[in-house]
Amino acid sequence: MLYFILLFVLGLAFGSFFNVLILRYDSDKNIFSFSRISGRSHCPKCKTTLRWFELLPLFSFLIQKGKCRTCNVKLSYQYPLVETLGGMIFAGVPLFLNSFYGITNQAFFSFVAPYWYYGLVGAWVFVFCIFLLITAIDFRLFIIPNELTALLVLGGLAISGFSAFIEKAMMMPFRTSFLEQYILVFPAFAHGIWNHAMGAIVGFIFFLLLSLITRGRGIGFGDVKLAFAIGLLFGWPDIAIITMLSFIIGGLWSVGLMLVGAKKMKDRVPFAPFFVLGALLVFFFGSAIVKGYFGVFGL
Numbered sequence: 001m002l003y004f005i006l007l008f009v010l011g012l013a014f015g016s017f018f019n020v021l022i023l024r025y026d027s028d029k030n031i032f033s034f035s036r037i038s039g040r041s042h043c044p045k046c047k048t049t050l051r052w053f054e055l056l057p058l059f060s061f062l063i064q065k066g067k068c069r070t071c072n073v074k075l076s077y078q079y080p081l082v083e084t085l086g087g088m089i090f091a092g093v094p095l096f097l098n099s100f101y102g103i104t105n106q107a108f109f110s111f112v113a114p115y116w117y118y119g120l121v122g123a124w125v126f127v128f129c130i131f132l133l134i135t136a137i138d139f140r141l142f143i144i145p146n147e148l149t150a151l152l153v154l155g156g157l158a159i160s161g162f163s164a165f166i167e168k169a170m171m172m173p174f175r176t177s178f179l180e181q182y183i184l185v186f187p188a189f190a191h192g193i194w195n196h197a198m199g200a201i202v203g204f205i206f207f208l209l210l211s212l213i214t215r216g217r218g219i220g221f222g223d224v225k226l227a228f229a230i231g232l233l234f235g236w237p238d239i240a241i242i243t244m245l246s247f248i249i250g251g252l253w254s255v256g257l258m259l260v261g262a263k264k265m266k267d268r269v270p271f272a273p274f275f276v277l278g279a280l281l282v283f284f285f286g287s288a289i290v291k292g293y294f295g296v297f298g299l
């Protein structure tokens with residue numbers, strides 16, 4: 001438990017760094033460019049340079065009741081939200097994967113789990129951090145920075161590489177689908193790295209067609225590249241369920257906004273946040289969701 005709290009606090013600190021990346025991003029420079037991320041943080045209104053005790057993730061926001069200490073301007077809820085999500089990623093991803101792969105938390109923290117497993121957990125934590133950045137930036141600017149999608153592809157190569165390595169070298173089947181036994185819903189035609197490659201190709205082609213049909217207004221090319229990356233990360237059939245969930249959630253969100261009059265039919269809605277939400281749901285609750293779906297029909 002203590003170790004998960006420490007991981008959460010570490011995640012808060014990373015979340016604080018992600019806020020800097022998100023808020024200083026504009027598409028003219030690489031998101032990680034040094035000139036952008038260096039330099040002290042200051043209040044967005046009065047430009048006062050923040051002292052160290054105003055930079056403590058989450059705590060500073062709570063103690064200052066979400067206001068600048070100098071000019072009292074209300075600070076964006078993005079700060080504590082992204083920080084908290086960072087903490088949840090760092091603690092929640094290992095917690096979930098431990099139970100998914102049958103590794104005890106004690107074994108995990110005393111470093112007696114197989115060494116490849118730490119690489120796998122690290123890769124998924126990395127992927128979810130990139131997901132967080134993509135979601136926040138697409139929400140704000142309707143852009144998915146190419147460098148972030150490229151990092152997701154890198155994570156996908158690492159994760160599919162692990163699955164291939166474990167199946168070949170360790171001679172044991174590797175649980176690659178988060179749908180577990182419900183993988184049979186859409187039979188997997190390939191194992192290991194080929195399954196991930198198939199997910200990437202299916203995701204890419206499907207979203208490419210959508211983007212051509214909607215002439216890039218509904219689905220942009222950034223979403224097509226993101227579909228390739230998420231397909232590579234999750235493989236087949238998980239990419240199919242992720243896509244369905246993201247359309248359902250995105251559709252409900254748009255209808256909801258129209259009903260309350262906040263959006264019109266022609267207004268743009270960023271798609272990446274829903275895509276990431278679908279991926280998150282399949283990762284943590286994949287088999288429960290499919291099981292619940294079949295439960296409705298009494299199967």
Ligand SMILES: [Zn+2]
Pocket residue numbers: 043044045046047048068069070071072073
């Ligand atoms: Zn201020």
